[in-house]
Amino acid sequence: MSTETDSPQAVQVADLSVDLGGRLVLRGIDLQVRQGEVLAVLGTNGSGKSTLIKTVVGLLPAARGEVRLFGTPVPRFRQWRRVGYVPQRITAAGGVPATVYEVVSSGLLSKRRFFAPLGADGKQAIEHALEVVDMADRRKDAVAELSGGQQQRVLIARALVSDPELLVLDEPTAGVDLASQQIFADAIRERVERGTTVVMVSHDLGPMDALIDRSVVMRRGRIVYDGPPHASQTHAHVHHSHTTEDSGWLSS
Numbered sequence: 335m336s337t338e339t340d341s342p343q344a345v346q347v348a349d350l351s352v353d354l355g356g357r358l359v360l361r362g363i364d365l366q367v368r369q370g371e372v373l374a375v376l377g378t379n380g381s382g383k384s385t386l387i388k389t390v391v392g393l394l395p396a397a398r399g400e401v402r403l404f405g406t407p408v409p410r411f412r413q414w415r416r417v418g419y420v421p422q423r424i425t426a427a428g429g430v431p432a433t434v435y436e437v438v439s440s441g442l443l444s445k446r447r448f449f450a451p452l453g454a455d456g457k458q459a460i461e462h463a464l465e466v467v468d469m470a471d472r473r474k475d476a477v478a479e480l481s482g483g484q485q486q487r488v489l490i491a492r493a494l495v496s497d498p499e500l501l502v503l504d505e506p507t508a509g510v511d512l513a514s515q516q517i518f519a520d521a522i523r524e525r526v527e528r529g530t531t532v533v534m535v536s537h538d539l540g541p542m543d544a545l546i547d548r549s550v551v552m553r554r555g556r557i558v559y560d561g562p563p564h565a566s567q568t569h570a571h572v573h574h575s576h577t578t579e580d581s582g583w584l585s586s
């Protein structure tokens with residue numbers, strides 16, 4: 335039985351339930367993302383999108399069911415250089431005196447031995463990632479001194495720098511201006527053309543819209559739609575139109 339050889343599925347989620355603070359936040363999620371696919375995860379605030387994403391990248395444990403990455407169950411998965419993750423918001427920016435360059439180069443850490451000097455390839459990858467998000471001239475600045483949108487661009491560069499096979503993005507362009515969203519969408523398109531798999535949570539896909547192959551819509555911890563993106567957006571908008579959560583989220 336070769337269940338852990340490279341799978342044509344980048345992500346396999348089977349009967350996944352996740353418990354946070356004694357509450358079932360995800361219930362019975364089944365989801366497969368094949369290699370090269372671009373999947374959008376949509377749904378109202380609190381529907382469980384971030385929880386799903388965090389469980390997929392191993393930051394939260396499953397209460398029931400299983401997540402596999404490239405065929406390997408996440409608790410045993412070690413090839414994290416194959417996965418790039420952009421969290422919803424920067425964490426610990428306040429106390430960490432890291433520069434833009436340092437944060438972006440940390441995206442290569444799992445690819446090289448700790449403390450080994452960066453090779454020419456690594457330096458070139460960092461320069462390219464900085465240019466992609468238009469932050470090359472801010473490389474020496476402290477991340478904590480940047481605006482929220484600029485910090486997000488640094489996190490995007492960190493996720494892109496190792497050229498991962500799977501990009502897992504939680505609201506990657508929230509707070510990022512339209513011109514930067516376009517630059518980001520172009521960078522993702524270039525990677526998708528080379529076969530990169532993308533799983534992306536977004537309220538507003540913006541210029542990324544054209545790249546989406548398939549969407550799922552979440553509601554109260556379950557997937558209520560899985561199919562072509564066009565119909566899903568109608569579905570997502572129906573749910574959104576009953577809430578004012580979007581404006582609250584934007585102003586938070």
Ligand SMILES: Nc1ncnc2c1ncn2[C@@H]1O[C@H](COP(=O)(O)OP(=O)(O)OP(=O)(O)O)[C@@H](O)[C@H]1O
Nearest residue numbers: 354355357359377378379380381382383384385386
């Ligand atoms: N640490 C926690 N303990 C208990 N409940 C939590 C915790 N984190 C999140 N939740 C709850 O889990 C549910 C799903 O949250 P999640 O952040 O996954 O939603 P989301 O769809 O990503 O929302 P948003 O669009 O606002 O980011 C929410 O009801 C939230 O209140």
